[in-house]
Amino acid sequence: MSHSNLDFSENHYRQLLEKSTDLVVRQFADINQQKGYHDHPQKEVENWFEEELPEEGMDPNLLLDEVEEKVLNTATGNLGPHMYAYVMSGGNQMAIIAEQLANTINQNQTKWHLAPAMNEIEKRVVQWTATMLGFPDGAGGVMVSGGSAANLTGMTVGRNLFFEKEEVRKTGLFGKKPFVVYASEEVHSCVDKSVELLGIGTDHLRKIRTKSNFQIDLEVLKKQIEKDLTLGLRPFCIIGNAGTVNTGAIDDLEALANLAEQYGLWFHVDGAYGGLAAILEDLKPQYKGMERADSIAIDFHKWLYQPFEGGCTLVRSWDGLRRTYFKKAAYLDTELANDGNRLEYNEHYFQLSRNAKAFKVWMSIKAYGMKRLRAMIQKDIDLTDYLNVQVRESEDFELVAESKLAVSCFRYVGNMTSKAEIVNFNRELMPQLEKDGRVFIMGTQLRGDYAIRACFINHRKSRETTDYLLLVIREVAEKMLVQKSQLTI
Numbered sequence: 001m002s003h004s005n006l007d008f009s010e011n012h013y014r015q016l017l018e019k020s021t022d023l024v025v026r027q028f029a030d031i032n033q034q035k036g037y038h039d040h041p042q043k044e045v046e047n048w049f050e051e052e053l054p055e056e057g058m059d060p061n062l063l064l065d066e067v068e069e070k071v072l073n074t075a076t077g078n079l080g081p082h083m084y085a086y087v088m089s090g091g092n093q094m095a096i097i098a099e100q101l102a103n104t105i106n107q108n109q110t111k112w113h114l115a116p117a118m119n120e121i122e123k124r125v126v127q128w129t130a131t132m133l134g135f136p137d138g139a140g141g142v143m144v145s146g147g148s149a150a151n152l153t154g155m156t157v158g159r160n161l162f163f164e165k166e167e168v169r170k171t172g173l174f175g176k177k178p179f180v181v182y183a184s185e186e187v188h189s190c191v192d193k194s195v196e197l198l199g200i201g202t203d204h205l206r207k208i209r210t211k212s213n214f215q216i217d218l219e220v221l222k223k224q225i226e227k228d229l230t231l232g233l234r235p236f237c238i239i240g241n242a243g244t245v246n247t248g249a250i251d252d253l254e255a256l257a258n259l260a261e262q263y264g265l266w267f268h269v270d271g272a273y274g275g276l277a278a279i280l281e282d283l284k285p286q287y288k289g290m291e292r293a294d295s296i297a298i299d300f301h302k303w304l305y306q307p308f309e310g311g312c313t314l315v316r317s318w319d320g321l322r323r324t325y326f327k328k329a330a331y332l333d334t335e336l337a338n339d340g341n342r343l344e345y346n347e348h349y350f351q352l353s354r355n356a357k358a359f360k361v362w363m364s365i366k367a368y369g370m371k372r373l374r375a376m377i378q379k380d381i382d383l384t385d386y387l388n389v390q391v392r393e394s395e396d397f398e399l400v401a402e403s404k405l406a407v408s409c410f411r412y413v414g415n416m417t418s419k420a421e422i423v424n425f426n427r428e429l430m431p432q433l434e435k436d437g438r439v440f441i442m443g444t445q446l447r448g449d450y451a452i453r454a455c456f457i458n459h460r461k462s463r464e465t466t467d468y469l470l471l472v473i474r475e476v477a478e479k480m481l482v483q484k485s486q487l488t489i
Ligand SMILES: Cc1ncc(COP(=O)(O)O)c(C=O)c1O
Pocket: 086, 087, 145, 146, 147, 148, 149, 151, 188, 190, 243, 244, 245, 270, 271, 272, 273, 274, 299, 311
């Protein structure tokens, strides 16, 4: 290693890259055997990294060996087909290559001349996303870290434009009557966090009851808006779900767009979970109205199979972003370096330094093509339908909620008959499944009752791996039942 800077010699660097490439490729060998979870106690994992701050560097080859042993070989199986918890899309190989290349040239997306090609790529990805969702040409958009940031960004633009005449950016919220935000009770918790961060407060987030299909109840919503108006509050934003995280429910977005129009409110759509499935012709009608939103949150690390992180906020115009975020600063001035056509991302978003998140999306779309990506989304949905059939036809499982968006909620019932016993058993099942580790799955609460929740957003799943899911749950559950019966003898 040269000591005048941190670089390796060319040969040494090539050898290290080859070794790290081997590590990457090995992650995909026998991927169907990859465990969902490795059950190491927290203290044990903490101890692996117990070390004084190193004063001297170590041999990078040994470091890569250590990384393989402690990090790669113990990694939760997000890549593989046995991950069903949360929303873990498995990433894709082209995006891995893109990330390495983007990190190599280390561009900063904040000003056009710091990253000309990457800036134009981000604008192109924004345009493509607008096209996918039926948004107008020329819509503005910004890559963000994920769905939470995308929702916060959409709501921030909404708040700043809605209250622009009152100069909310300058005067803050002091002395103003509370603004009210409306969403269904199934809305993602990042919306709660966003209203907190925006100074609106969760007391002014109205979580509207849902119907039996988990869609927002429009009558209740309308009554609540009327009530808030009579109380002298200021209804400001309706949030529609384009796929809830629990069950994939899509609100009636057309009706929400109409209500927003009727009352003059900002209409934001949380499409982080399911927005991108609108690219499937069969599903498109269910998203009708999304194209009328003022802002949409999208997550590419869900249904465009990107490695973390990558989300996007779309708004109807670039101007909306600029009126929300532009700040003049002498060191950012563009007077001497802009031919009038350069779009400066720092003027359209909160962050100054930004990495090139759109690059992996752009490379993935170009390498695989939308036709193939659509086919993968369809496969996720078809496999979920397949699971639902297996569950329905089995004698020891019950289906609790199904969806068109690759998420299924069900319970193991065995021979149990009391609902309370079944619900409780399924809750106890979760830690046992984690310990077993062959599959990684979690649960959720639906109308207050616990259920297992399987998310199928991962292009590496198949019918065989779906059968394996039920087999593993059944085995672990039966073992638990035997242990329970032994305890009661
Ligand atoms: C509907 C919905 N909104 C927002 C989010 C938050 O996205 P992220 O985890 O990328 O911040 C999620 C995540 O699952 C989601 O499903």
